[in-house]
Amino acid sequence: MKHMELRLTVNGVAKHWTIAPGDILLDVLRREGYFGVKRGCETGECGACTVLVNGKPINSCLMFAAQAEGAEILTIEGLAKPETLDPLQEAFLDRGAVQCGFCSGGMILAAKALLAHHPHPSEAEVREALSGHLCRCTGYRKPVEAVLAASTKKRPARAKAAEVSR
Amino acid sequence: MFEGVEAFYRPTTVREALHLLRKAKGTARIVAGGTGVVPGGDRSVRFLIDITRAGLSYIRKRGGAWTIGATTTMAEIEDSAEMRMLAGGLLASAAAACGSVEIRSMATVGGNMANGSPAADLAPPLLALDAEAAIAGTAARRKMPLADYLAAVCAGKMKNALLVEIVFLEPSAARGGWCFQKFGRTAVDISLVNVAAGLQLDARGRVKWARIALGAVAPLPLRMPAAEALMTGRILDRALLAEAAESVSDTVHPIGDIRASADYRREISRVLTGRALEQCAARAGYSL
Ligand SMILES: Cc1cc2nc3c(=O)[nH]c(=O)nc-3n(C[C@H](O)[C@H](O)[C@H](O)COP(=O)(O)OP(=O)(O)OC[C@H]3O[C@@H](n4cnc5c(N)ncnc54)[C@H](O)[C@@H]3O)c2cc1C
Ligand code: FES
Ligand code: FES
Numbered sequence: 001m002k003h004m005e006l007r008l009t010v011n012g013v014a015k016h017w018t019i020a021p022g023d024i025l026l027d028v029l030r031r032e033g034y035f036g037v038k039r040g041c042e043t044g045e046c047g048a049c050t051v052l053v054n055g056k057p058i059n060s061c062l063m064f065a066a067q068a069e070g071a072e073i074l075t076i077e078g079l080a081k082p083e084t085l086d087p088l089q090e091a092f093l094d095r096g097a098v099q100c101g102f103c104s105g106g107m108i109l110a111a112k113a114l115l116a117h118h119p120h121p122s123e124a125e126v127r128e129a130l131s132g133h134l135c136r137c138t139g140y141r142k143p144v145e146a147v148l149a150a151s152t153k154k155r156p157a158r159a160k161a162a163e164v165s166r
Numbered sequence: 167m168f169e170g171v172e173a174f175y176r177p178t179t180v181r182e183a184l185h186l187l188r189k190a191k192g193t194a195r196i197v198a199g200g201t202g203v204v205p206g207g208d209r210s211v212r213f214l215i216d217i218t219r220a221g222l223s224y225i226r227k228r229g230g231a232w233t234i235g236a237t238t239t240m241a242e243i244e245d246s247a248e249m250r251m252l253a254g255g256l257l258a259s260a261a262a263a264c265g266s267v268e269i270r271s272m273a274t275v276g277g278n279m280a281n282g283s284p285a286a287d288l289a290p291p292l293l294a295l296d297a298e299a300a301i302a303g304t305a306a307r308r309k310m311p312l313a314d315y316l317a318a319v320c321a322g323k324m325k326n327a328l329l330v331e332i333v334f335l336e337p338s339a340a341r342g343g344w345c346f347q348k349f350g351r352t353a354v355d356i357s358l359v360n361v362a363a364g365l366q367l368d369a370r371g372r373v374k375w376a377r378i379a380l381g382a383v384a385p386l387p388l389r390m391p392a393a394e395a396l397m398t399g400r401i402l403d404r405a406l407l408a409e410a411a412e413s414v415s416d417t418v419h420p421i422g423d424i425r426a427s428a429d430y431r432r433e434i435s436r437v438l439t440g441r442a443l444e445q446c447a448a449r450a451g452y453s454l
Contacts, residue, residue: 002171002172002173004173004174020169020171021168021171021172021173021174021214022167022168022169022170022171022174022211022214023168024167024168024204043205044201044205044265044266044268044269045354047266047268050268056241056271057267057268057271058268058271058272059201059268059269059272061204062199062200062201062204062205062269062272063200063204063272064168064174064197064200064204064214064216066174066176066214066216067176067197067200067216067218069176110267110268113267114267128267129267131266131267131354132265132266132267132268132269132354133266
């Protein structure tokens with residue numbers, strides 16, 4: 001099989017990998033140890049493989065690794081600071097939005113991209129941002145609540161919960 | 167899945183992309199967003215040509231004509247202030263209806279056309295806007311009506327052609343309205359039926375012209391010339407909308423598959439066409 005070089009940044013660290021020209025980004029990331037990038041449907045339906053490429057959420061199961069040349073990739077492993085979790089991760093924990101956790105990495109990254117552009121989204125906007133993510137455990141209500149909670153950090157938790165109608 | 171791929175190219179110009187395409191003699195596949203190519207899993211592909219760095223991501227207006235580069239993503243169309251205005255946001259709303267946020271930040275307008283899917287969500291709006299496709303092939307660059315391009319893709323005749331851009335004229339906004347409607351099982355599913363419609367009325371409420379295009383109801387996304395013709399010149403009222411919607415459901419020849427039966431798609435075609443035309447009338451400022 002033929003090989004090629006791939007240079008990119010993953011979670012702020014420059015990487016130089018050897019890949020096959022037909023490699024899928026999901027496979028390469030997992031091969032390199034980023035197991036937070038989950039292999040679910042591999043057809044773009046479930047969102048478990050979501051990573052941010054130059055700030056945009058994409059399904060890594062649908063992207064050739066070679067397309068990521070020069071890109072900045074953020075996986076769930078890169079979100080927390082060494083000592084502190086990201087506010088979104090905190091909110092997912094506080095709200096019980098994580099059960100098995102298989103969908104959580106993808107959802108949190110999609111939410112991260114949403115909040116970067118819309119720091120105070122409506123519930124409808126949060127639902128739209130998470131619409132490409134399937135959860136087989138908690139469902140969607142708690143993740144939606146968690147994203148809304150993370151986006152309105154300064155307000156008391158109880159008042160926010162009451163705003164979530166469904 | 168793509169173990170047979172020998173090289174992955176990232177040309178930075180259209181010229182270079184065409185050169186690579188020619189050199190591969192039919193064994194290369196163009197990659198834009200990859201959302202069609204990757205799940206397709208075609209094992210015969212030997213070369214992949216990523217065209218997203220070839221300078222084809224743009225939305226421009228020159229004179230009265232709009233040009234959208236082939237690698238412009240659904241997200242870029244959805245977020246473009248100009249596309250949100252153009253034809254009442256017809257294209258922006260269709261782009262926003264494509265899959266999930268993740269899919270939309272990858273999927274391109276060129277891939278949507280070149281994929282050859284009868285359900286492609288940008289096809290009905292672009293057909294309704296009388297769009298043309300600019301193609302670069304082994305011969306010189308040429309323009310053809312988008313409908314002809316889609317038919318050629320469907321017939322397997324566009325394998326070695328690069329779709330460069332989509333071009334259409336800015337439609338007149340006076341007493342006009344446009345609407346895109348999509349019906350799928352879930353918010354992120356492909357369309358069971360999709361409809362784009364546009365109307366322009368005269369001062370007395372007579373239809374100057376109507377444009378109606380549907381997807382997923384035939385092997386190709388199609389304009390509905392019979393329904394458009396029967397509306398032209400007549401006063402717009404509910405009976406006329408019903409007549410046009412009926413004509414559409416008589417014209418379509420949908421398939422039945424895992425998502426829906428043919429009869430169901432035909433009925434949805436009637437209902438969605440009616441809804442789309444009603445919205446067009448409302449957006450044209452006309453009360454039925
Ligand atoms: C989970 C999921 C959901 C989806 N939902 C929708 C939906 O709601 N609506 C919808 O319309 N589609 C949907 N699609 C289909 C697909 O995402 C779209 O058709 C998309 O626009 C394809 O664009 P792309 O850039 O990803 O194409 P690619 O995968 O890069 O290419 C698709 C095909 O077109 C060719 N091609 C690409 N660009 C060019 C070009 N410029 N010139 C010549 N050939 C070219 C490629 O060689 C390939 O054969 C969905 C797909 C998935 C996986
Ligand atoms: S594994 Fe990529 S979307 Fe499911
Ligand atoms: S927490 Fe298990 S799939 Fe969502």
